[in-house]
Amino acid sequence: MELDKSFAVAFAGMSAQSERLKVIAENLANADSTAQTPDADPYKRKIVTFENVLDRSLGVETVRVANVKTIDEGFGRRYEPGHPAADATGYVKTPNVNSITELMDMREAQRSYEANLNIIDAAKSMLGRIIDLLHG
Amino acid sequence: MAIDVNTAINAYANANRIASGAAPATGAGTGTGFAKLLQQAGAGVVDALNKSEASSLQAVTGKADLAAVTEAITNAQVALQTVVAVRDRVIAAYQDIMKMPM
Numbered sequence: 001m002e003l004d005k006s007f008a009v010a011f012a013g014m015s016a017q018s019e020r021l022k023v024i025a026e027n028l029a030n031a032d033s034t035a036q037t038p039d040a041d042p043y044k045r046k047i048v049t050f051e052n053v054l055d056r057s058l059g060v061e062t063v064r065v066a067n068v069k070t071i072d073e074g075f076g077r078r079y080e081p082g083h084p085a086a087d088a089t090g091y092v093k094t095p096n097v098n099s100i101t102e103l104m105d106m107r108e109a110q111r112s113y114e115a116n117l118n119i120i121d122a123a124k125s126m127l128g129r130i131i132d133l134l135h136g
Numbered sequence: 137m138a139i140d141v142n143t144a145i146n147a148y149a150n151a152n153r154i155a156s157g158a159a160p161a162t163g164a165g166t167g168t169g170f171a172k173l174l175q176q177a178g179a180g181v182v183d184a185l186n187k188s189e190a191s192s193l194q195a196v197t198g199k200a201d202l203a204a205v206t207e208a209i210t211n212a213q214v215a216l217q218t219v220v221a222v223r224d225r226v227i228a229a230y231q232d233i234m235k236m237p238m
Contacts, residue, residue, distance in 0.1 A: 004211065011207040018203070120210070127214050134221040136228070 005060045006123040012055075012062035013116040019065045020048045020109045024102050031097040035085040042085070043095040045071045071096060149173050174223070181219050184212035 023046050033043035051066035074096040081090035149170045188208040194200035 004214070007207060007210055011203045014203045015201055018201070120206075124210065124214075128217075131214075131217045131221050134218070135224060 003123045003127050005058050006119055008055065008058055009060050009062050010116040010119040010123070012064065013119075014113055016050055016063045016065050017109045017113040017116070020050075021106065021113075023048050023068055024106045024109060027097050028099065028102045028106075031095060031099055031102075033095060034083070034092055038085055038087045040085065041072065042075060042093050043097065045096045047071065174226075177219050177222070181212070181215045184208075184215045188212040 027045050030043035035042050046068050048068050049066045050063050052061045053064050054060075055062050076094035076096070077091045078094050079090055080086055080092045083092045085092050188205075188211070191200050191205045191208040195202060195205045
């Protein structure tokens with residue numbers, strides 16, 4: 001049944017978006033995680049990429065997280081002599097996490113999740129209507 | 137327009153086949169074939185309910201995603217509703233026939 005397939009696709013989308021939100025939470029939580037030694041890198045921002053995957057049993061294209069990529073450039077610098085990770089000039093490398101970008105991403109994940117929820121709602125009410133018709 | 141009982145039974149059988157994802161048959165159905173189909177549909181519902189129960193248990197122990205549980209439960213709910221609706225219609229049709237004056 002086609003509407004059953006929409007359920008499967010939408011639920012896959014919701015799972016993918018939950019995973020994306022998890023990565024965003026990690027980024028935000030570690031926005032201040034610096035290294036412990038001067039030559040080590042601070043927390044590196046992660047981003048998720050999605051890919052379409054063919055569900056052969058249903059014959060539909062669902063979505064899943066392809067991989068979680070680590071970005072290892074664009075660190076900030078903060079002058080803080082005495083910090084365990086401060087180099088000879090007194091600068092500490094800060095993570096390449098921008099809270100505003102992460103918040104934007106979070107909002108997008110939230111909206112995508114809601115969109116998939118709405119698909120489920122719509123499919124469910126369509127199925128409900130046709131079953132009502134069957135009841136007579 | 138003459139509609140015999142077999143035509144009606146056939147239509148129900150086809151409806152059931154479509155519901156279970158198979159191609160509708162064009163040949164003449166028999167009473168026993170329809171009973172078998174109902175049995176299959178019933179088994180399908182029991183299967184869906186078992187799946188939903190299994191994933192609910194997994195969710196309670198923290199092993200399953202809430203979305204997966206919702207999916208299983210929704211599938212079971214829809215399958216059960218469909219079978220109940222078909223059964224109601226069949227019983228209604230049967231009662232209509234039984235109420236006919238001899």
